Amino acid sequence: MAKLTIDGKEIEVPDGSSLFDACRDARGEDLPHFCYHPDLSIAGVCRLCQVEVEGMPKLTIACNTGVRDGMVVHTRNERVTKASTQILEMHLINHPVDCPICDQAGECGLQNQYMSHGLYDTKVEMDDKVHKGKAQVIGPHVILDQERCVLCTRCVRFCTEVTGTGELGIFNRGDQARIGTAPGVELDNNYSMNTVDICPVGALTSRDFRFQKRVWMLKAADSICPGCATGCNVRIDHEAGRIYRLKPRYNPEVNGRWMCDKGRMTYKAVHDETRLGDPSVDGRTETWAGVTGTLANLVGAGGFGLVVGSPHQSLEELHLLKALAKDAPLSGGLAGSDHGDADDLLLDADRTPNRRGLEMLGVAQHDGPALADLIKRSSGPVLILGGDPAADPQVAAALGEKDSVIYIGTHGDETAGLAKVVIPGAMWAEKAGIFVNRNGRLQEFKQAVARHGNAREDWRILAELMTACERPDVPGSLKAVRSDLAGAVAVDVDLNKLPVRGFLPGGEAR
Amino acid sequence: MSPSDYKILSKRFDRPDGHLLSVYEADGGYKALRMALTSLKPKEIRDVVKDAGLRGRGGAGFPTGVKWGFVPEGSEEVYFFVNADESEPGTFKDRYLLDYDPHQTLEGTIISCFAVQAKLAFIYIRGEFGWLVDRVQAAVDEAYAAGYLGKNILGSGFDLEVIVHKGAGAYICGEETGLINSVEGLKGQPKIKPPFPAVSGFLDKPTIVNNVESVASVPYIINYGAEAYKKFGTEKSCGTKLWSVSGPVKKPGVYEIPLGMAFREFFHDYLGGMVDGEELKAVIVGGSSVPVLPAAEIMNCNLDYESLANAGTMLGSGGMIVIPQSSDMVELIQVLMHFYFDESCGQCTPCREGTGWLHKIVKKLRRGEGTAADIDLLGHVCDGMAGLTICPLADAAVMPMRSFIDKFRPEFEALIQETAPAEPVSRWPRGEQE
Numbered sequence: 039m040a041k042l043t044i045d046g047k048e049i050e051v052p053d054g055s056s057l058f059d060a061c062r063d064a065r066g067e068d069l070p071h072f073c074y075h076p077d078l079s080i081a082g083v084c085r086l087c088q089v090e091v092e093g094m095p096k097l098t099i100a101c102n103t104g105v106r107d108g109m110v111v112h113t114r115n116e117r118v119t120k121a122s123t124q125i126l127e128m129h130l131i132n133h134p135v136d137c138p139i140c141d142q143a144g145e146c147g148l149q150n151q152y153m154s155h156g157l158y159d160t161k162v163e164m165d166d167k168v169h170k171g172k173a174q175v176i177g178p179h180v181i182l183d184q185e186r187c188v189l190c191t192r193c194v195r196f197c198t199e200v201t202g203t204g205e206l207g208i209f210n211r212g213d214q215a216r217i218g219t220a221p222g223v224e225l226d227n228n229y230s231m232n233t234v235d236i237c238p239v240g241a242l243t244s245r246d247f248r249f250q251k252r253v254w255m256l257k258a259a260d261s262i263c264p265g266c267a268t269g270c271n272v273r274i275d276h277e278a279g280r281i282y283r284l285k286p287r288y289n290p291e292v293n294g295r296w297m298c299d300k301g302r303m304t305y306k307a308v309h310d311e312t313r314l315g316d317p318s319v320d321g322r323t324e325t326w327a328g329v330t331g332t333l334a335n336l337v338g339a340g341g342f343g344l345v346v347g348s349p350h351q352s353l354e355e356l357h358l359l360k361a362l363a364k365d366a367p368l369s370g371g372l373a374g375s376d377h378g379d380a381d382d383l384l385l386d387a388d389r390t391p392n393r394r395g396l397e398m399l400g401v402a403q404h405d406g407p408a409l410a411d412l413i414k415r416s417s418g419p420v421l422i423l424g425g426d427p428a429a430d431p432q433v434a435a436a437l438g439e440k441d442s443v444i445y446i447g448t449h450g451d452e453t454a455g456l457a458k459v460v461i462p463g464a465m466w467a468e469k470a471g472i473f474v475n476r477n478g479r480l481q482e483f484k485q486a487v488a489r490h491g492n493a494r495e496d497w498r499i500l501a502e503l504m505t506a507c508e509r510p511d512v513p514g515s516l517k518a519v520r521s522d523l524a525g526a527v528a529v530d531v532d533l534n535k536l537p538v539r540g541f542l543p544g545g546e547a548r
Numbered sequence: 549m550s551p552s553d554y555k556i557l558s559k560r561f562d563r564p565d566g567h568l569l570s571v572y573e574a575d576g577g578y579k580a581l582r583m584a585l586t587s588l589k590p591k592e593i594r595d596v597v598k599d600a601g602l603r604g605r606g607g608a609g610f611p612t613g614v615k616w617g618f619v620p621e622g623s624e625e626v627y628f629f630v631n632a633d634e635s636e637p638g639t640f641k642d643r644y645l646l647d648y649d650p651h652q653t654l655e656g657t658i659i660s661c662f663a664v665q666a667k668l669a670f671i672y673i674r675g676e677f678g679w680l681v682d683r684v685q686a687a688v689d690e691a692y693a694a695g696y697l698g699k700n701i702l703g704s705g706f707d708l709e710v711i712v713h714k715g716a717g718a719y720i721c722g723e724e725t726g727l728i729n730s731v732e733g734l735k736g737q738p739k740i741k742p743p744f745p746a747v748s749g750f751l752d753k754p755t756i757v758n759n760v761e762s763v764a765s766v767p768y769i770i771n772y773g774a775e776a777y778k779k780f781g782t783e784k785s786c787g788t789k790l791w792s793v794s795g796p797v798k799k800p801g802v803y804e805i806p807l808g809m810a811f812r813e814f815f816h817d818y819l820g821g822m823v824d825g826e827e828l829k830a831v832i833v834g835g836s837s838v839p840v841l842p843a844a845e846i847m848n849c850n851l852d853y854e855s856l857a858n859a860g861t862m863l864g865s866g867g868m869i870v871i872p873q874s875s876d877m878v879e880l881i882q883v884l885m886h887f888y889f890d891e892s893c894g895q896c897t898p899c900r901e902g903t904g905w906l907h908k909i910v911k912k913l914r915r916g917e918g919t920a921a922d923i924d925l926l927g928h929v930c931d932g933m934a935g936l937t938i939c940p941l942a943d944a945a946v947m948p949m950r951s952f953i954d955k956f957r958p959e960f961e962a963l964i965q966e967t968a969p970a971e972p973v974s975r976w977p978r979g980e981q982e
Contacts, residue, residue, distance in 0.1 A: 080740060081740070081895075082740035082938060083740075083895045083896050083897065083938070084897055085896050085897055085898055085936050085937060086897075088936065096935045097935065097936065102740055102742070120931075121932075121936060124898075124928075124931060124932030124936075125897060125898055125932060125936060127932060128897045128898045128900075128901040128902055128905075128932055128933075129897050129901070131901050131905055132901060132904075161925060161928075162905075166908055168904065188897065189894065189895070189897070189900070191895075207735075208735065208894070208895075210894070211718075211720075211737075211892065211893050211894040212889060212890060212891070212892040212893070212894045212900060212903065212904065213889070213892070213894065213900050213901060213903070213904035214894070215893075215894030215895075215900060
């Protein structure tokens, strides 16, 4: 351990720590910075995190300085403050200051730092500014404004060090230096939108989010990406029932600070025009009261002939589904469905968020022929919860011959087209629940937006079906479902109070 | 002593065939190498160079032997670079050394490599010096043929390969880590320090980068010893120094004199004073990056590290720019500010933005559009650059800028408008924010 005095405060940090981190600990806030990023190499080019170390004649940047026992450091004295203010001024002299039309406004490093330690009057006339490329489309997801760029090189280092794809570089030198791609090269990798996240200014913006919403109007909900089995921790940014973007949420055990571009687009399905908004029977729109009556006629104490779940549903829902099936055959849906290319960073070939949840509950999946066979051999109503199994032609054919298929789904898909009763369920952003990721980590997602139309939370729908089947102990809340689930899966954690980074039964396997 | 007594480095500058191995050998060349390889240990060489007080001749003046000592003991893989990216405005001594006497530098290179146990050396030649590449390559080829390079040099068991590398023409590649980046195939911009190259440089291995003149001084020190070298110069500025003199003096050119000579003597006896009709106004003594001294101040200086430092400037590279009374100092600083603006690599914000800003303000003044506030603004911009960047390029722009205003402010003031500038009015008054 090394003992330091930072701004008069004594602090002890492990040997080998960076002075930048030690200063954050001592100050309770970061030093001014643009180029430093905890997951990237040290560039030391923004020059903002200057501190005074007693015994050293010049100011030094904290990000590239290791701690030494006995170091006496000043981060707020006049000399340091003057330097960081002047360096910030350098960052801004050629900046277009077009905040009113910039998507970064409200979450911009330049704005924040100007307000915290700038506040000088401009000394540059508008005509004198250096002009560079504006609104350049550099890839399928990212747009570049070179004039707003402070050349911190985070995006360049990300593409070199994290994805290894190296699309971005700095071209030219001096005040003509600019970020760009080589001719014929696009910023097109699975993680390109992380460059937008780490860009401290409005130079790299998301083509998807561009001009959609001022960021200060957005509300945030913690969630889990439903796009694959990795279960990246995300933040859903939404307003007035609409989701505008997903941002990665830091979880060192799962995704660090990154997420893939495919995952970021998963929110689009929530607002898809094929969403189911009302229950329907035989293709006719029904009220909830009406569909409850129909279900009461279709299903009785005899229960179901077959129950089919899917790895898109939460652990709580699958647990209820299992209880609902009771002695009836139960399938976890189509084995091998929803797969795609994987990469060695985050994206998993399994594009479902909860296949491990099915395993944890001991619910087996079936391939197309096996599931079709189960359907054919079933006697009594068939209940399908999500997953669109009719996407498989053999399953579709088998379902076509059944006249009492009940489908709890979210979109007007193949299965919805074949079912007698279609019940609109909620998508992941419209409800709370737990997914179990590919490593077996239980992670909670929270509701961000109101449910589409008259859709309901799936656990409530399942609870109503339990009532229709005259089952005892119908749960009255999600909390109750979780308490019951905890007994069934025997994990040593309160499922109603999952840690923010999730819970891995058996401890952190590394 | 007569001038010929202290011609250590420039002995063969006047000979048309000084670049040939045969001439160099006939003049006692490669004796030092033989002595170093057969009877000295690497540490003994490092010590004698340290004792000789040889200071880096590229500009920073860091003791060469001390720098060599920073290579971690027992390093397996060490690289050596001869920095011939001579691009400091006003400096043209290294190209004389390589053009007229390449073997002297080559011998110094081999001895230096032995001293730090480097097995591979690069001679990095400024891109614009195209012909020098051929000249130095020819010398290297001769040295290989004579057994001074390659495997088991002179039967000592020491191996060394030398690669002559041509730069692409960038001032910043003369900065040692920019030079290493450039050879690594990266963008020519300095690396962040620490780590310093002596610990982790080329390919992340210990690397020594020395100026041509420093390396060329080594054979003499080995041949004659530290004491002989220290006979030249002063206590803290040992040996001789090459000065490249430009400007309207009677005899501009490259001169070798012992450190510590009075400028007055050098100016009158060697340079012959100003050409007829010109009067001395000022001197930039150590390459364009050092503060300018007006005639009255430089006339009282001696040409050594400490006396020039006391006068508020630096010996630098020894690129002496003599400025006549007829020169417009603001025009001169505009040329210099354009240079630093043009050559800034652009990675550090204060230098990238500051060099361009200084250039714009000076141009504005010269257009007659400046105000008194603009002169103060120049100082303000300098404050935001000095000492705040990875490499010294920002300081190299600030030092002349500040000194030109300090010493020649009336010339700047003569360009400003008569009317007083209006007080700047903030569009967002402070009171509303706080």
